[in-house]
Amino acid sequence: MSDTPTRIAFCITELDPGGAERALVRIVMGLDRSRWSPHVYCLAERGPLADDLDNAGVPLTCLNVRSGRDFAVVRRLTKALKEFRPEILQTFMFHGNIVGRLAAWRAGVPIVIAGVRVIEPDMRWRMLLDRWTNRLVDHTICVSRAVADAYRKLGYREEQLTVVPNGVDFERFANAEPADLTAFGIPREARTIISVGRLHPQKGFDNLIDAFAQLFNQDHVGKNLHLLIVGEGPDRGGLQVDIEEQGMTNFVHLIGRQSDTAPLLQAADLFVLSSRWEGMPNVLLEAMAAGLPCVATNVEGVSELILDGETGLTAQPNPPSLSKQMERLLTDQSLSSRLASAGQAHVREQFSWEQTIAGFEAVWIRQMRMRGGGAET
Known part of the structure; x- marks a missing residue:
């Protein structure tokens, strides 16, 4: 990679202590800051895990959404991304995925990576919205083979999916x-x-x-x-x-x-x-x-x-x-x-966190190379 750390934004729905939220925090905190310059965007108000990011010196912006129907959040996130100018946006959770990709498209973020962690039954409208906006996504990271298999059955292309399991301390x-x-x-x-x-x-x-x-x-x-x-x-x-x-x-x-x-x-x-x-x-x-x-x-x-x-x-x-x-x-x-x-x-x-972080980094670097970013391991 270049001498300048790659700016990478992370978008997540909330920072309550759930599985996806803990995974994001652990991944961001484990990044080599000489290679990556992260900024986390949380759609909701500050949650309990925000303090972990603060203590690790990770920039955090909370957009204070109080309702899933606050569509103005796309505009606010777009503005924030234009100010940060990331080369990559990595998203987590359903609302984070959808809002993130829409804002990234409006802000001109070159690379958008979605993170998929669960297939929810009886949520067909979510899958339809995900499919409809998937054209704005460069690649999707699935937390397990089972999730990747479910996405393939829904029509997602094999080459667009990579499995990176969770880690554990x-x-x-x-x-x-x-x-x-x-x-x-x-x-x-x-x-x-x-x-x-x-x-x-x-x-x-x-x-x-x-x-x-x-x-x-x-x-x-x-x-x-x-x-x-x-x-x-x-x-x-x-x-x-x-x-x-x-x-x-x-x-x-x-x-x-x-x-x-x-x-x-x-x-x-x-x-x-x-x-x-x-x-x-x-x-x-x-x-x-x-x-x-x-x-x-x-x-x-x-x-x-x-x-x-x-x-x-x-x-x-x-x-x-x-x-x-x-x-x-x-x-x-x-x-x-x-x-x-x-x-x-x-x-x-x-299932170490080192393996998980390396898996995410491999996807980011591969996408940068495909975009002509010349990233090196």
């Missing part, structure tokens, strides 16, 4: 000090099942609570089980009603959003991903890095992390299937230990 999750779960009402002698995610229908926590209740009522599993759900979201009220109706108030704990999940994962005995759909679940990577035995629904991206019976167990997204697989790991210590060790080794070898 392995040492942080593998070596964290276990949290004291008594602070959340869980006895020291209890066995704890943990799940992490936004309280939203996508994450299937209603199924997980039902599965836990089925498991709890089996005498041979034991009555010292507790379920810890970490996260916040619009489903909290409904989930709390489910917990009360199941008679599980003292055994299922909704503890809200936590700033650091690594100690919580280290303190648990089993991790469960109950999602109805995903792209590649960051939290599953983190749980495997923490050395936890894992059960995960067999949705997009999971098969690239869990080989059923080798690095974890997969289940169908329904309570009986989840309960059965949870029971297997809770009643077979040898199987549980073997899968946990194999899963941790798999993540350590295949």
